[in-house]
């Protein structure tokens with residue numbers, strides 16, 4: 001039986017998040033520039049987006065560029081931003097064909113004008129799509145998101161729109177970039193690194209974590225199916241006991 005056929009459609013993660021890592025090492029291994037690794041990574045993006053749409057996963061969130069990634073060499077940052085624009089232009093068809101709505105989280109004002117406007121254009125063009133929400137984390141940092149959230153809530157307290165005692169988990173959720181997304185169920189990181197790197201700290205509180213050695217440009221549908229099968233064999237207890245879950 002194929003890996004895909006073994007997946008239980010009733011036990012899918014509703015929200016899958018991926019830290020796409022290893023482009024640079026993939027290129028270096030073959031004596032190529034890091035930027036070639038990023039270009040090759042776009043094929044993996046298309047594969048995984050299509051696979052999630054085929055499986056009927058409702059929310060896919062991809063970590064594409066972190067707040068810390070601005071500290072990379074200028075040329076690499078420029079290439080990544082150009083790649084973003086060309087991918088958006090090229091992949092609008094994939095989004096249409098699969099009825100996928102594009103969304104973005106992060107400090108989008110920090111993006112170059114052209115990248116931001118192309119992004120907003122594709123978000124607008126796909127806003128009525130209903131099969132899956134694809135969220136790109138761009139210039140995203142979880143700590144920055146939490147700082148912004150606290151600032152916004154503090155303003156509301158100051159203006160007496162909300163009292164401190166009323167602030168609860170939902171209040172915080174509603175101020176995050178991810179306010180329209182459910183919590184992450186499964187977080188995958190490629191390339192063998194076992195860390196979170198400032199991604200969705202609040203939102204992964206109860207996510208299952210899956211680390212794989214595969215470098216992102218090599219990541220294909222079967223790798224994803226393996227990760228999902230592994231996820232489906234776990235018991236998510238949310239603090240309860242096994243016995244309670246059986247009842």
Ligand code: IPE
Pocket residue numbers: 020021022023024025026064065066069080191216
């Ligand atoms: C992930 O690959 C892409 C981004 C962070 C933009 P890397 O560029 O981090 O690749 P490695 O980790 O250096 O191999």
Ligand code: IPE
Pocket residue numbers: 019020021022063064065066068069193195197
């Ligand atoms: C995390 O990867 C960010 C993205 C995948 C966009 P990095 O390669 O930047 O992470 P660190 O710095 O090695 O933790």
Ligand code: MG
Pocket residue numbers: 021022023
């Ligand atoms: Mg990396």
